[in-house]
Amino acid sequence: MNTRELLSRFHAVASDPRGQMKKYLEAGERVVLTAPVYTPEELVHAMGLVPMGAWGADMPLEGAKEYFPAFICSVMQSILELGMKGVYDGASAIVIPSLCDSLKCLGQNWKYAVPAIPFIPMTYPQNRWGRVGTGFTRAGYERVIADLERATGAKFDPAGLAESIKVYNAHNAAMRRLDEALAVHAEIGAAQRSDLFKSAFFMKKEEHTAWVEELLAALEGEEPGAPKIKVMTTGILCDSPALLDIFDDLGLHIAADDVAAQSRQYRTDCAETGDPLDALAEKFAAMGCCSVLYDPDKKRPRTVVEQAKARGAKGVVVALTKFCDPEEFDVPFIKRECQAAGLPVALVEIDRQMVNFEQARTLLETFRDVLE
Ligand code: SF4
Numbered sequence: 001m002n003t004r005e006l007l008s009r010f011h012a013v014a015s016d017p018r019g020q021m022k023k024y025l026e027a028g029e030r031v032v033l034t035a036p037v038y039t040p041e042e043l044v045h046a047m048g049l050v051p052m053g054a055w056g057a058d059m060p061l062e063g064a065k066e067y068f069p070a071f072i073c074s075v076m077q078s079i080l081e082l083g084m085k086g087v088y089d090g091a092s093a094i095v096i097p098s099l100c101d102s103l104k105c106l107g108q109n110w111k112y113a114v115p116a117i118p119f120i121p122m123t124y125p126q127n128r129w130g131r132v133g134t135g136f137t138r139a140g141y142e143r144v145i146a147d148l149e150r151a152t153g154a155k156f157d158p159a160g161l162a163e164s165i166k167v168y169n170a171h172n173a174a175m176r177r178l179d180e181a182l183a184v185h186a187e188i189g190a191a192q193r194s195d196l197f198k199s200a201f202f203m204k205k206e207e208h209t210a211w212v213e214e215l216l217a218a219l220e221g222e223e224p225g226a227p228k229i230k231v232m233t234t235g236i237l238c239d240s241p242a243l244l245d246i247f248d249d250l251g252l253h254i255a256a257d258d259v260a261a262q263s264r265q266y267r268t269d270c271a272e273t274g275d276p277l278d279a280l281a282e283k284f285a286a287m288g289c290c291s292v293l294y295d296p297d298k299k300r301p302r303t304v305v306e307q308a309k310a311r312g313a314k315g316v317v318v319a320l321t322k323f324c325d326p327e328e329f330d331v332p333f334i335k336r337e338c339q340a341a342g343l344p345v346a347l348v349e350i351d352r353q354m355v356n357f358e359q360a361r362t363l364l365e366t367f368r369d370v371l372e
Pocket of ligand 1 (some may be wrong): 076100101321323324
């Protein structure tokens with residue numbers, strides 16, 4: 001397959017998660033939904049179940065409004081809406097982590113709004129370090145395992161987890177190499193870049209790794225396209241096709257990202273030695289530079305600047321999910337750090353219900369003119 005064909009394959013999966021889920025169900029697999037952010041997918045995978053990312057969808061909200069106030073993020077609302085509309089029918093359970101207040105509400109509402117799909121909470125500690133922090137995380141994982149066994153009948157085995165950790169580490173490594181390649185290959189547009197990351201949530205990681213390796217091999221044999229204006233994105237999500245088309249129309253090349261649904265997922269590997277459950281808890285402790293992870297030193301803004309500079313980005317686009325408190329708290333720090341480093345910042349507010357991005361287009365047009 002050539003690069004164009006490989007990219008279309010990723011697009012087909014990214015744009016049809018229900019179709020992908022159906023394929024697994026028809027093949028006799030059991031699917032477990034994993035809500036953002038940092039759900040311990042390795043546990044699901046280790047039990048022979050298929051983890052399927054549930055990050056919501058761009059759609060109007062109806063039923064979910066009966067459960068949520070209007071001022072809660074549309075990521076949560078659209079996950080519940082999809083559940084209520086039957087889009088996740090056939091899933092054996094949903095694992096929802098407790099990393100922000102909205103996520104805590106989602107779990108509680110899910111129990112009543114979508115009773116057919118059991119809700120499994122993953123309760124993370126705020127202070128995730130040291131014996132107490134990792135012990136708390138490990139206890140959370142044990143609870144998830146027990147709930148998964150009850151909901152699916154599958155059995156947990158530490159040796160299986162050790163194997164799954166290797167699969168996830170290999171995927172992390174492939175995604176980091178892909179991210180580096182995308183920083184050079186300006187001909188791959190913002191929407192195509194998003195497909196590469198988004199498809200990972202809807203495929204078994206070993207299958208996604210194989211596809212990514214194939215794409216990397218194809219790209220190695222190709223001359224990168226003409227350079228465009230490099231920018232870096234940061235936020236929780238940046239996958240709206242209408243918004244990404246604007247990047248492409250304006251010749252803005254996403255050369256790096258600090259997006260929770262994209263590169264943030266792949267920064268931290270898990271140790272492949274020792275007790276695998278402890279190793280997974282240590283992996284969570286080692287994660288950082290993310291709005292939903294407690295960080296008294298606020299290292300994220302510095303990391304954004306360093307990464308943007310290292311990739312030659314001329315500016316930073318903050319894709320701010322409306323009503324996302326954790327991200328809103330970080331924005332002033334990111335702006336201050338970028339301004340001090342001479343990096344212009346554009347803030348685009350996004351919402352899964354948005355259909356008109358003309359305001360964002362005008363803003364990004366002006367931003368592009370500033371960067372030129
Ligand atoms: S982190 Fe932000 S976008 Fe994600 S669930 Fe919480 S409020 Fe919503």
